[in-house]
Amino acid sequence: MSSPERLEKKVPVRSLSETAFKAVCDNLGASFKDEKASASFVCGGTIPMKSKKQIKVYWHNASSVPQARMPLELPITSSGENNPIDQLVADCEAAGFGRNKETIMDTQYRKAGKLEPSQFATTFHPGDYGILDEVSQILVRNLDAGETGLIPRRVEADLYKLNVYSGPSGLFQKHVDTPRSENQIGSLVVCLPSPFKGGNLVVRHNGSELDFPWENHSADCIQWAAFYSDCEHEIKTVSEGHRITLTYNLYAKLEVAQPHSSVLDVKSLPLYGLLKDALQTPGFMNTEELSSIGVVNQVPTGGVLGIFCAHVYPHASKGVDKLLPQYLKGADLCMYAALHSFGFKPDVLPAIVLYDKDDYGNGEVYACSYPYRRYGVEFEFNDDARVYIGTNLRPLGVMDNGGEEDYLELAKEFWQDEKKYDKPITWISTPGHPEPAMAHCSYGNEASANFIYSCATIIAEIPEWDERNIMRQLSE
Numbered sequence: 001m002s003s004p005e006r007l008e009k010k011v012p013v014r015s016l017s018e019t020a021f022k023a024v025c026d027n028l029g030a031s032f033k034d035e036k037a038s039a040s041f042v043c044g045g046t047i048p049m050k051s052k053k054q055i056k057v058y059w060h061n062a063s064s065v066p067q068a069r070m071p072l073e074l075p076i077t078s079s080g081e082n083n084p085i086d087q088l089v090a091d092c093e094a095a096g097f098g099r100n101k102e103t104i105m106d107t108q109y110r111k112a113g114k115l116e117p118s119q120f121a122t123t124f125h126p127g128d129y130g131i132l133d134e135v136s137q138i139l140v141r142n143l144d145a146g147e148t149g150l151i152p153r154r155v156e157a158d159l160y161k162l163n164v165y166s167g168p169s170g171l172f173q174k175h176v177d178t179p180r181s182e183n184q185i186g187s188l189v190v191c192l193p194s195p196f197k198g199g200n201l202v203v204r205h206n207g208s209e210l211d212f213p214w215e216n217h218s219a220d221c222i223q224w225a226a227f228y229s230d231c232e233h234e235i236k237t238v239s240e241g242h243r244i245t246l247t248y249n250l251y252a253k254l255e256v257a258q259p260h261s262s263v264l265d266v267k268s269l270p271l272y273g274l275l276k277d278a279l280q281t282p283g284f285m286n287t288e289e290l291s292s293i294g295v296v297n298q299v300p301t302g303g304v305l306g307i308f309c310a311h312v313y314p315h316a317s318k319g320v321d322k323l324l325p326q327y328l329k330g331a332d333l334c335m336y337a338a339l340h341s342f343g344f345k346p347d348v349l350p351a352i353v354l355y356d357k358d359d360y361g362n363g364e365v366y367a368c369s370y371p372y373r374r375y376g377v378e379f380e381f382n383d384d385a386r387v388y389i390g391t392n393l394r395p396l397g398v399m400d401n402g403g404e405e406d407y408l409e410l411a412k413e414f415w416q417d418e419k420k421y422d423k424p425i426t427w428i429s430t431p432g433h434p435e436p437a438m439a440h441c442s443y444g445n446e447a448s449a450n451f452i453y454s455c456a457t458i459i460a461e462i463p464e465w466d467e468r469n470i471m472r473q474l475s476e
């Protein structure tokens, strides 16, 4: 065989092996996506009031001298004049919403009344109805600490507001709640028994949507929903009656002393099986080369696997280094746990994605965070994208209101261009849908504090085949 012929043959074999590697990565990426789609971002329930004590709400009006009023008792048993609900509605202040750092009053966007927790007290507590246990099980999945290095967590709720959305025009358009602290994982809304029409709560995440049509059981049930902080949600127009809700901020607290009752086995996750298959494939993260006699050799290189998280995290907040990876959610938690269980030490690091080209494909440097949108054109996550990995999780005030130049400067100054790792990163997911991440800065349920949410990544160095072949779990 003459050497030019051999050279010609080399090309298809090498590209085949690259195709195989790409296929494995695509599979892993698809499994992460499935986990992302199926992992719950919201949960809810209905509790009939039949055998339950009435719920009492006591309040005073902020603008008058505090005075004892007859409590509101729900569900209301008698109808007549002097309905205490009307008094409650009259005593509520108009509720605003946050845009940038201001609280805006705009009844086209939000029409509701509110009472602060200092203005009311209630006999209702979500812990008494098993709501917090349910939320814990669904939104804070606990995996075996020994395998994952993650301490089990439980959910705590902090009463935040009482709101009334009244017919014919109460509503709250699309928004993302403003987190009140870094370890807030989400919000809980409890709809108290009081008849109303309309007022569906719709919650969205990563292209999935769940609708809570609470009107049907509004008169005689407590209905509730809990969702992660990065979910966009809205309340459709209430056409009749009063939709009275208690909202709570949800926090995940580490349960160091007591082991959690229900612990998921990391090996039961589909992602675990696929990752194991990939790692057991010699060509995964190893380079294949043809020897001069035409034999395929594995060149032990190892590599780096990168995952853009499915959820957004406050990686720019103070104390965030203590929050992650402990507070990873949904699919991110599964990916981290699976990698950890194979003995790798995944990093959780912030990343910004910049583009080096303008929208006409010219070589000029335009730096903008992902998704790069200019004049309505959205750039793909492709070869023009440059991923800058933060060296650690730390507060980053600079990004606040940063323009394009700031991003670039920031990237140059503090961030590395994949340099923390001496091998290029193979990304198996694209930067998550970041709209809610940016919305945190501009639209919220209250003028926002200094929290900036953006893409967090999970990055794991994958050793070369021989080394990982003797690792725990893989040899089992």
Ligand SMILES: O=C(O)CCC(=O)C(=O)O
Pocket: 163, 172, 177, 189, 201, 233, 235, 245, 247, 445
């Ligand atoms: O009442 C609801 O269903 C949701 C309330 C809400 O989104 C909020 O107060 O931020």
Ligand SMILES: [Fe+2]
Pocket: 175, 176, 177, 233, 445
């Ligand atoms: Fe909200």
